[in-house]
Amino acid sequence: MNQAGRPRTVLMNPGPVMTDARVHDALTVPDMCHREPEFADLMQRVADKLVRAAGGDENHAAVVITGSGTAAIEGALGSVVPARGSLLVIENGTYGDRLTTIARALGISTTPLELGLGTPVSLEAVARALGGGRHTHVALVHHETSTGMLNPVSDVARLAHRAGAQVIVDAVSSFGAEPLSVHECDWVVGSSNKCLEGKPGLSFVVARRDSLAEIGRRPARSFYLDLGRHHAAQSEVGAPAFTPAIPAYHALDVALDLLLEESVAGRHERYGELARVLREGLGELGLELVLPPEHRSVCLTLLKLPGGLTYARLHDAVKALGYVIYAAQTTLQAGHFRLSTMGQMKRTDVEGFLDALREVLPPDDGGQT
Ligand SMILES: *Cc1c(COP(=O)(O)O)cnc(C)c1O
Numbered sequence: 001m002n003q004a005g006r007p008r009t010v011l012m013n014p015g016p017v018m019t020d021a022r023v024h025d026a027l028t029v030p031d032m033c034h035r036e037p038e039f040a041d042l043m044q045r046v047a048d049k050l051v052r053a054a055g056g057d058e059n060h061a062a063v064v065i066t067g068s069g070t071a072a073i074e075g076a077l078g079s080v081v082p083a084r085g086s087l088l089v090i091e092n093g094t095y096g097d098r099l100t101t102i103a104r105a106l107g108i109s110t111t112p113l114e115l116g117l118g119t120p121v122s123l124e125a126v127a128r129a130l131g132g133g134r135h136t137h138v139a140l141v142h143h144e145t146s147t148g149m150l151n152p153v154s155d156v157a158r159l160a161h162r163a164g165a166q167v168i169v170d171a172v173s174s175f176g177a178e179p180l181s182v183h184e185c186d187w188v189v190g191s192s193n194k195c196l197e198g199k200p201g202l203s204f205v206v207a208r209r210d211s212l213a214e215i216g217r218r219p220a221r222s223f224y225l226d227l228g229r230h231h232a233a234q235s236e237v238g239a240p241a242f243t244p245a246i247p248a249y250h251a252l253d254v255a256l257d258l259l260l261e262e263s264v265a266g267r268h269e270r271y272g273e274l275a276r277v278l279r280e281g282l283g284e285l286g287l288e289l290v291l292p293p294e295h296r297s298v299c300l301t302l303l304k305l306p307g308g309l310t311y312a313r314l315h316d317a318v319k320a321l322g323y324v325i326y327a328a329q330t331t332l333q334a335g336h337f338r339l340s341t342m343g344q345m346k347r348t349d350v351e352g353f354l355d356a357l358r359e360v361l362p363p364d365d366g367g368q369t
Pocket of ligand 1: 014015068069070071095141143144145171172173191
């Protein structure tokens, strides 16, 4: 049963994830005004916990934006890269490509380093692209949700810093479960409803306070997604610039308590164990995983569709048994699908899914092993 007393649906899509009952219950707190001290306290608590989750200290701050992960990504790119700046985007999947699309829509001078979907980041190629200090900023995705690949953010950041460039990291699908420190990279972007296990509606950027103050002194590319404006309102005035998603804030406050109690390392281990059980079972069923083990995150598994089965048929068959799986994107769409191991998933959920899969797979594809 789920929180509403309905039969439980196991969500294997990479967010919004299944949440703890305490996070869910936080949505039903009394109505509140966002310009009263109660909300200022909540806003401050959430920001402080986000900084801690990002491995930051008193020199860092979190800026929360009401909107999905893409809102904070667009806010970060548009606010951080100055008018005369030059952005290098490392692309090896759909979300990397999207960073370039967003930056170009904002009129930012952007150079994509197109490595190819699912191709591991070559540090030599990054170093070459950074050569001569051509770029003021580098953007990359930490966990490329299109493939499940974990990118070497710390190594890229080291090269970028050596070349005098700052790093903007899309950690939307890794924040909270794949270790990443804001000390290593300059701008970390996340959202409330993936590995943080909160409810959808909020996204955020964690960065140094002095860097946030600095961007606040520059002309903005956007009104609503101006990080400097949000930072000044949230950190200095103590009231949000615009009406926030208050219920999602309450849920995130509780979700962050649960994360800090579990620790990022602990959550990494928990998701890792779910992924291990899932991947072992998928292998026994004869399904083929796309990435080699050393590049896989603990959050998501990309695999090939078994022969003779379309995604739609597989999706509908396992959904009827209580499991929501997720389609692949762009060029992978026809022959692949994705399974997330994020959120309040239990080992029994993974085992139940493997049983469901065994039931629906055509006999030639492992049903008889
Ligand atoms: C989910 C995701 C996003 C976009 O998040 P939305 O909440 O859908 O806007 C961006 N980047 C990555 C890596 C993601 O996984």
